[in-house]
Structures are given as C-alpha cells and as structure tokens.
Amino acid sequence: MPLSERTSMFAERLRAVGGVPYLVRPPDLLDTVAGLIDAHRPVLLTPETAWLASELDEWGIEAVITSAAPAELEPALRRCGAGVTGCVAAAASTGTVLVGPEGGGGGLASSLPERHVVLVRESDIHATLGEVLSVLAERFGELDGEAVLITGPSRTADIEMMSVVGVHGPLSLDVVIILAEGA
Amino acid sequence: MATLGARRALAFEGLDFQALRSRLRAIKETALERNDELLDRLVEVVEQGGGHVKVAATAEEASDYVARLAVERGVRLVVKSKSMVSEEVHLNAALEAVGVEVIETDLGERIIQLAGERPSHLIVPAVHKTKVEVIDLFAETMGLDDPPTEAEDLTRLVRDDLRERFLQADMGVTGANFVVAETGTVVVVENEGNVRLTTQLPPIHVAVTGREKILERPEDVAPFLELLPRSATGQLLTSYVSFITGTPSTPPLDLGRETGATVREREFHLVIVDNGRGAAASDPELRETLYCIRCGACLNVCAPYTRVGGHVYGADPYPGGIGCAWAQVTGDVEGAAHINGLCTTCSRCTEVCPVMIDIPWLNTVIRARTKDATGMRWRDRVFARADLLGDVLSPISALANPLIACRALRAPSRLLDIDPERRLPRYERETLEAWFHRRGRARVPRPERRVALFVDCFVNHNLPEVGRAAVTTLERAGAEVVLAHTSCCGRPAMSQGSLDVARGWAANNVEELGRLVAEGYDIICVEPSCLSALRDDYRRLLETTSLACDERIAFLEANVYDVTEYLVLAAREGWSRLHLEPLVEEFVVHGHCHQKALGIGAAPAELLRLIPGAVVHEVEALCCGMVGSFGYKAEYSELSQALGARLFERLNDHEGQVVACGISCRSQIEMGTERTVVHPVEVLARALF
Ligand code: SF4
Numbered sequence: 001m002p003l004s005e006r007t008s009m010f011a012e013r014l015r016a017v018g019g020v021p022y023l024v025r026p027p028d029l030l031d032t033v034a035g036l037i038d039a040h041r042p043v044l045l046t047p048e049t050a051w052l053a054s055e056l057d058e059w060g061i062e063a064v065i066t067s068a069a070p071a072e073l074e075p076a077l078r079r080c081g082a083g084v085t086g087c088v089a090a091a092a093s094t095g096t097v098l099v100g101p102e103g104g105g106g107g108l109a110s111s112l113p114e115r116h117v118v119l120v121r122e123s124d125i126h127a128t129l130g131e132v133l134s135v136l137a138e139r140f141g142e143l144d145g146e147a148v149l150i151t152g153p154s155r156t157a158d159i160e161m162m163s164v165v166g167v168h169g170p171l172s173l174d175v176v177i178i179l180a181e182g183a
Numbered sequence: 184m185a186t187l188g189a190r191r192a193l194a195f196e197g198l199d200f201q202a203l204r205s206r207l208r209a210i211k212e213t214a215l216e217r218n219d220e221l222l223d224r225l226v227e228v229v230e231q232g233g234g235h236v237k238v239a240a241t242a243e244e245a246s247d248y249v250a251r252l253a254v255e256r257g258v259r260l261v262v263k264s265k266s267m268v269s270e271e272v273h274l275n276a277a278l279e280a281v282g283v284e285v286i287e288t289d290l291g292e293r294i295i296q297l298a299g300e301r302p303s304h305l306i307v308p309a310v311h312k313t314k315v316e317v318i319d320l321f322a323e324t325m326g327l328d329d330p331p332t333e334a335e336d337l338t339r340l341v342r343d344d345l346r347e348r349f350l351q352a353d354m355g356v357t358g359a360n361f362v363v364a365e366t367g368t369v370v371v372v373e374n375e376g377n378v379r380l381t382t383q384l385p386p387i388h389v390a391v392t393g394r395e396k397i398l399e400r401p402e403d404v405a406p407f408l409e410l411l412p413r414s415a416t417g418q419l420l421t422s423y424v425s426f427i428t429g430t431p432s433t434p435p436l437d438l439g440r441e442t443g444a445t446v447r448e449r450e451f452h453l454v455i456v457d458n459g460r461g462a463a464a465s466d467p468e469l470r471e472t473l474y475c476i477r478c479g480a481c482l483n484v485c486a487p488y489t490r491v492g493g494h495v496y497g498a499d500p501y502p503g504g505i506g507c508a509w510a511q512v513t514g515d516v517e518g519a520a521h522i523n524g525l526c527t528t529c530s531r532c533t534e535v536c537p538v539m540i541d542i543p544w545l546n547t548v549i550r551a552r553t554k555d556a557t558g559m560r561w562r563d564r565v566f567a568r569a570d571l572l573g574d575v576l577s578p579i580s581a582l583a584n585p586l587i588a589c590r591a592l593r594a595p596s597r598l599l600d601i602d603p604e605r606r607l608p609r610y611e612r613e614t615l616e617a618w619f620h621r622r623g624r625a626r627v628p629r630p631e632r633r634v635a636l637f638v639d640c641f642v643n644h645n646l647p648e649v650g651r652a653a654v655t656t657l658e659r660a661g662a663e664v665v666l667a668h669t670s671c672c673g674r675p676a677m678s679q680g681s682l683d684v685a686r687g688w689a690a691n692n693v694e695e696l697g698r699l700v701a702e703g704y705d706i707i708c709v710e711p712s713c714l715s716a717l718r719d720d721y722r723r724l725l726e727t728t729s730l731a732c733d734e735r736i737a738f739l740e741a742n743v744y745d746v747t748e749y750l751v752l753a754a755r756e757g758w759s760r761l762h763l764e765p766l767v768e769e770f771v772v773h774g775h776c777h778q779k780a781l782g783i784g785a786a787p788a789e790l791l792r793l794i795p796g797a798v799v800h801e802v803e804a805l806c807c808g809m810v811g812s813f814g815y816k817a818e819y820s821e822l823s824q825a826l827g828a829r830l831f832e833r834l835n836d837h838e839g840q841v842v843a844c845g846i847s848c849r850s851q852i853e854m855g856t857e858r859t860v861v862h863p864v865e866v867l868a869r870a871l872f
Pocket residue numbers: 481484485486487488503504505525526527528529530531532533542543
C-alpha cells in the first residue's frame with residue numbers, strides 16, 4: 001500500500017525530531033495504543049480520548065480522564081505513566097502535531113506523563129507548518145485554554161550544548177497515524 | 184559552537200531567509216507603530232476573558248505587583264520558567280523579599296540558580312559552565328555522594344527533583360515570546376516542557392513580558408515561528424509552542440499543597456512591562472532594539488562575546504552587543520556605557536539577525552550618547568581625528584616617526600591609555616596627495632572609465648604606497664584617475680562616538696562625491712572601512728537629520744566601489760586593459776569584515792587569481808580584532824589580540840605572502856603573525872606588464 005507522500009514525509013520528519021510514528025488501520029488502533037501504554041499505567045485520557053477508557057478496561061489498564069473531579073484526578077497526576085490525546089492538525093514539513101485543550105485539562109495528558117501518545121487521523125496531516133498555523137488561527141475560539149504545537153519529546157542542550165531528550169515534559173512521543181479507510 | 188553553526192546551516196536550507204526576515208521586520212515595525220492601540224485592545228480582551236492585566240511603567244512596579252499578589256493569595260512557592268523580562272525587573276529578589284520561595288525550572292536557569300550566578304546567554308544561560316562544574320554543583324546542593332556523570336542522567340535528576348515542586352507550587356511565572364492583542368493569547372516557545380507544567384499545574388499563572396512583544400493577530404505569529412527556533416537553536420521548530428488564551432475552565436488542582444493559598448478559581452495575570460520601552464519606541468535611533476525577539480543568534484557569531492562570555496560582555500541581564508542596546512532602553516545607561524566599547528562593529532550579527540537589527544549602529548549611537556553625557560577621553564578625541572593627526576604628523580615625519588617607534592618614549596602612550604606594546608603607524612613625509620600633485624594627472628588615451636580615488640586619511644598619510652599602487656593599476660586598466668579632495672569618511676569619528684563631527688563630514692562627502700559622480704566619475708575606495716561608511720553608514724548617519732536627502736545618498740551608494748571589486752568588475756565586463764605578468768607565488772588572503780558585510784568578500788582573492796601562476800588561499804573571514812583604534816586602547820589590547828588568534832592560526836596554515844585590504848587589519852596581522860602584509864593592489868602593481 002503506497003502511503004501518501006504527505007504521510008510518509010510526516011513520519012520521516014517526526015522520526016528526525018525523536019518521535020516515533022505508527023501507521024495503523026482503524027481495526028488495529030486499540031491493539032497499538034494498548035501495546036504502547038501497557039507498561040506505563042495508569043493512563044491519562046482527555047475528554048476527547050475518553051472513549052478509550054472502557055476498551056482499555058478490558059486490557060486491565062486503569063485510565064483517568066483529565067476532566068475528572070480533583071479527588072480522582074489528583075492522585076493519578078502523580079502516578080500516571082502515559083497520556084493519550086487527539087490532535088487538531090499535523091504538519092508534514094516539521095513533524096509537528098497541534099493539540100488542543102480537548103474539552104478540559106487536555107494539556108495535562110500531553111505534558112506530565114513520561115510517554116505521550118497522540119492519535120492523528122491521516123486526513124488531518126497538512127503539508128506545511130503554515131497550513132497548521134492557519135487552522136490554529138481559524139479555530140482559535142474553540143481552542144480556548146491551551147493549544148500547543150508539539151514537535152518531538154521534551155529536550156535540552158543546557159549542559160555543554162549536548163542534546164538530551166526528556167527533561168520536564170514527556171521522554172517519548174508516539175504518534176499513531178490512523179490511515180484513511182480503503183487506502 | 185561549531186555544531187550549532189552546522190545545524191544552523193542545515194535548518195536554513197531551502198528557506199528564503201532574506202524575504203522572511205524582511206517580513207518579520209515589517210510585522211514588528213507595524214505592530215510597534217500601533218503599540219498603544221494594541222495594548223489597549225489586549226487589556227480589554229484579556230479582562231473580558233477573566234484575566235487580570237497590569238501595565239507596569241517601571242521595573243519596580245512590575246515586581247511589586249507580583250510580590251503583592253503572592254502575599255495576598257498566601258503563595259509560598261513559585262515555579263518559574265525562563266524569562267528575561269523577569270530577570271530585568273528582578274522578580275526573584277522581590278518575591279524572596281516577601282518570603283516566597285522561587286524555583287527556576289529551566290535546566291540552565293536552575294544550574295545558575297543553584298550556583299548563585301546570573302545568566303550569560305539569552306538561550307543557553309549556563310553556557311559558561313562545564314559538565315564537571317555541573318556535577319560538582321549538583322553533588323553539593325543536593326547532597327549526593329555519588330552524583331551521575333552523564334548529561335542525560337544529570338537532566339533526569341533535575342526532572343525528578345523539580346517534579347514535586349511543580350505539583351506543590353501555588354504560582355507559576357513564565358515570560359512570553361509573543362502576545363496576540365486580538366485574542367489575548369500568550370505564546371511561549373520552549374523545549375524542556377517546563378513552561379507547560381508551570382502554566383498548567385499551579386492555580387495562578389503570571390506571564391511577565393515587555394510591551395514590545397504585542398502582535399495584532401494570531402496569523403502574525405506564524406512567520407516568527409519559522410525563524411525564531413532556527414535562529415535560536417538551529418531547530419525547525421522547538422519541542423513546544425504553547426498558545427495560552429484565557430484561564431483554563433477546570434478547577435484548580437489541590438495537589439497536597441501544604442500552603443494556605445486561597446485560590447478557589449484559576450487565575451491568570453498578564454504583567455506588561457514598559458520600563459523605558461515606550462520612550463524608546465518614539466526614539467528613532469533606539470527603536471529597532473524593540474524588534475529583538477531574543478533568539479541569541481547575534482551572540483553565537485559575535486567574536487568578542489564568544490571570547491569573554493556574557494558576564495563580561497553583558498549588561499545584566501542582557502548579554503552582547505544587543506544587550507548594550509537593551510540596557511540603554513531599560514535605563515541602565517551605566518551598564519550600557521560599560522560594555523559599549525566591546526562591540527567592534529564587525530557587522531557579523533546583522534547578517535544573522537532575523538529582524539535585521541543593525542546592532543553595530545545601535546552601539547555607535549549609544550557611544551555617542553555616552554560621550555555626550557560623560558565627556559570624551561583625550562585619547563578618543565585623538566583617535567577620532569585621524570585626518571588632523573595626519574596633517575600634523577606627516578610634515579614632521581622625520582621627527583615624529585622615531586619618537587613613535589621608540590619604546591622608551593612611549594610614556595605619552597601610557598598617559599593616553601594606549602597599549603605601549605602596540606606599534607603606532609608611521610607617517611610618510613610625502614602623502615599620496617603630494618605625490619599625485621608632483622606627478623600630475625596621467626593621460627590615459629581614450630579612457631574606458633573615469634574614476635575618482637577617495638583619499639582616506641590612513642592611505643594618504645601612513646601608507647601612500649598602497650594609494651600609488653591603486654592609482655597606477657587603475658590607470659593601466661584603462662581608467663582615468665583623479666583624486667577626490669573630500670573630508671575624512673567619518674568612520675574614526677563614528678567609532679569614537681563623535682556622531683556630529685561624522686555627520687558634518689558625511690554631508691560634505693555626499694555633496695562633493697555626488698558632484699563627481701554627476702560629472703561621470705565612479706568613486707573608488709582603497710580602505711574597506713571607508714567604503715562601508717560611504718555605502719552603508721551614511722544613510723543611517725544622516726537619516727535623522729536634514730543634512731542630505733535620500734536620493735543623493737542613494738546616488739553615492741550606487742556609484743562607490745572597493746578598488747578590488749572594481750578591478751574584478753572591469754575584468755568581468757571585459758573593459759579592463761590590464762596585462763599581468765605571471766607571478767608564481769602563493770598568497771594568503773584575509774577577508775575584511777566590512778567587505779564581507781557588503782557582500783564583496785570574495786573580490787580580493789578573485790582579483791589575485793587574475794595573475795597567471797598565482798596560488799591564492801582564502802582563509803575563513805574571521806575578524807582580526809583590531810577594528811580601527813580598538814586594539815590600541817590599553818583596556819582592549821589583550822582582547823583584541825585574543826580575538827585575532829584564530830585568524831592568525833588560519834593564516835599561518837599557509838605559506839606565502841599575506842594579503843589584507845584593511846589598514847588596521849594589516850598592523851594587527853603583522854603583530855600577531857610576525858609576517859608582512861600587503862594590499863592586493865600592491866601585488867597587482869608588481870605584476871603589471
Ligand atoms: S558588530 Fe560584531 S562585535 Fe558588534 S555585536 Fe555584532 S558581532 Fe559582536
């Protein structure tokens with residue numbers, strides 16, 4: 001199956017910035033996500049990815065949603081090993097994903113855990129960063145709170161200019177690209 | 184930082200840098216022109232969204248506001264991400280004074296904080312610390328017997344150490360790279376993820392920023408995201424660019440904070456600092472400082488900065504040549520004056536600045552203001568008048584030269600704070616003008632071009648042989664040569680801060696040389712620094728005056744050439760009549776900073792390659808460090824030689840005759856390499872048939 005040029009470019013650029021792309025067909029999505037987070041429980045979900053909770057339950061993976069009441073959320077924030085978010089749009093030119101607040105506290109799922117898993121529909125991948133920024137500008141109103149462009153895992157070069165991956169944000173970034181049906 | 188340079192080159196591949204940076208500049212110019220209006224709009228929008236805005240006229244007002252807020256809300260612990268403006272307003276000190284603990288969370292800033300120091304770079308604040316120093320520091324401050332030794336493990340250590348602080352903090356303080364007036368959005372660019380935790384975990388988020396950061400629409404931010412990361416770290420994009428609009432709708436988390444923070448709802452406070460910016464916006468000479476996006480690209484190419492670092496070359500907290508301008512803008516005139524002398528005006532930074540700030544010009548302007556405020560040293564008065572010095576010393580050169588050369592008699596040097604080790608230039612009895620007058624104008628049959636040689640002070644008095652070689656070579660190429668009897672180009676005066684003197688001369692030269700151009704002459708310079716004054720600086724020098732109109736300046740700019748550039752063009756255009764004999768020799772060519780900045784850096788080597796048999800080695804265009812009178816000044820002499828060290832090494836990689844166009848480069852290289860140096864036209868004159 002030939003991938004669209006845009007998708008393969010996105011995957012290539014994502015790899016270049018230290019992220020890992022996974023190309024899946026819709027029926028294989030759950031297996032892939034569960035595989036990625038299995039060793040990183042519990043998992044933080046956002047209202048947008050909350051639908052995964054019951055499915056993951058079958059795998060015995062505990063999930064907490066970022067819009068949950070503080071009493072439930074707070075202990076999870078200290079223990080969470082992974083976070084799963086969706087994505088508003090992605091840019092092939094830089095390997096970037098744009099993640100919105102996803103209905104409440106979405107940013108916690110993409111910033112606190114060691115592992116961040118992003119679900120991207122192939123149709124949301126745009127050619128350039130400029131196009132993604134236009135999407136951002138157009139949909140500013142609904143992205144109230146925090147919208148963030150994420151390009152690879154957190155990193156630093158503050159000690160002798162040596163590049164180190166994994167500082168305060170996630171140590172790894174996995175992007176699950178959901179291929180268009182029939183592709 | 185070689186790796187950064189390489190990464191930078193890769194990151195800019197396939198990008199139209201010039202077009203993009205013109206665009207950024209235009210956006211900044213428009214936004215700043217409308218700054219008052221955009222500020223009003225921003226305040227309104229943020230308040231509508233439930234946020235609070237404080238517009239602080241001074242640094243104290245800004246830090247007091249945050250400190251008072253912390254006290255009112257019962258804040259005990261603040262986590263902070265990197266923010267130059269909060270350093271500028273001394274926020275940490277203000278918070279600590281009211282008993283609040285402040286934790287820097289950016290890795291580099293944390294290292295600096297643990298060491299009790301101040302940042303030395305805009306992007307890499309702890310760039311002056313080695314890994315071993317960091318290991319020792321962590322061992323000591325965290326009480327570790329067996330600290331890790333790899334950068335990765337050291338980083339992880341800080342992650343674990345600070346994670347609980349993020350969860351416990353009552354307030355998070357960030358800066359902002361951009362603020363969007365239309366939507367009230369704060370945009371923060373980062374790599375470590377600490378900004379994201381700082382804005383999301385604590386119940387109160389305070390963003391502290393300068394009023395120059397306001398842009399109108401979200402779309403205006405986009406082109407900056409193309410250039411800021413590329414310029415700062417050589418990345419296509421940083422790991423995170425956060426767009427924070429309004430306050431999150433989720434209730435504040437109570438993460439086991441032991442404090443009495445009394446926050447029921449999340450709060451967002453935007454502190455907009457003026458601290459001299461408003462005044463600078465209406466100051467045509469300083470205004471462009473406000474376009475700075477703090478990317479640090481200028482620092483990475485600046486030889487004095489990379490040599491001595493931000494603690495020496497910096498006015499707290501802003502480092503380097505642009506730091507001098509920021510100090511001036513924010514009212515730290517002493518700090519600005521203190522570091523002003525370190526900018527050698529080599530112009531390397533202007534080539535990389537994503538908003539095209541003319542940093543050397545800002546430094547020149549500030550030098551002039553410092554001089555007006557504190558008076559000028561005698562020595563600098565002398566250096567400013569290269570023209571007078573020559574007029575006085577050339578006629579008495581038989582007497583003056585031995586005095587200048589005699590070490591025992593260099594006591595006056597000491598009095599003037601001139602490095603006694605420096606050999607000052609000799610004065611020739613027969614100036615170039617006198618020689619030309621004695622010889623008379625040469626008749627060139629059916630001349631191809633008519634040129635007027637700009638007689639600069641140094642060639643005229645100190646190195647007339649270079650001028651003679653230029654005249655002869657131009658004539659043999661088929662140009663009829665006259666001398667332009669004008670004023671000094673004004674560069675020596677400019678570099679000592681005597682802008683009014685320089686302006687007078689510039690206006691005079693625009694007039695006189697313009698008249699010659701109108702009569703059909705091309706103007707030729709032998710010294711690249713004079714050329715750069717004529718072709719580059721006059722516009723800036725005169726734009727704020729009514730001494731000369733733009734068209735006349737443009738007229739001169741378009742018709743003035745470097746002698747090597749002109750001879751190369753003559754050969755390319757096919758009108759040159761030069762017949763050159765083979766010279767089977769090796770030449771090592773030093774590229775002049777100002778030639779490089781004017782885009783004619785390749786001309787000297789290309790000219791020498793016209794000589795059959797010549798083997799020409801071009802070395803990387805590094806600043807020689809002499810910079811006119813800079814190297815003579817006792818306080819900079821050592822730095823000046825140190826700046827030249829890399830160039831000397833490169834030159835010494837090759838055998839052969841060293842060739843350089845600049846008069847001051849020549850004396851610096853002769854001192855640093857103990858080899859003789861000649862101008863390319865002197866070589867050409869030897870090869871004339
Ligand atoms: S002109 Fe040269 S010395 Fe001055 S700030 Fe720029 S790079 Fe540094």
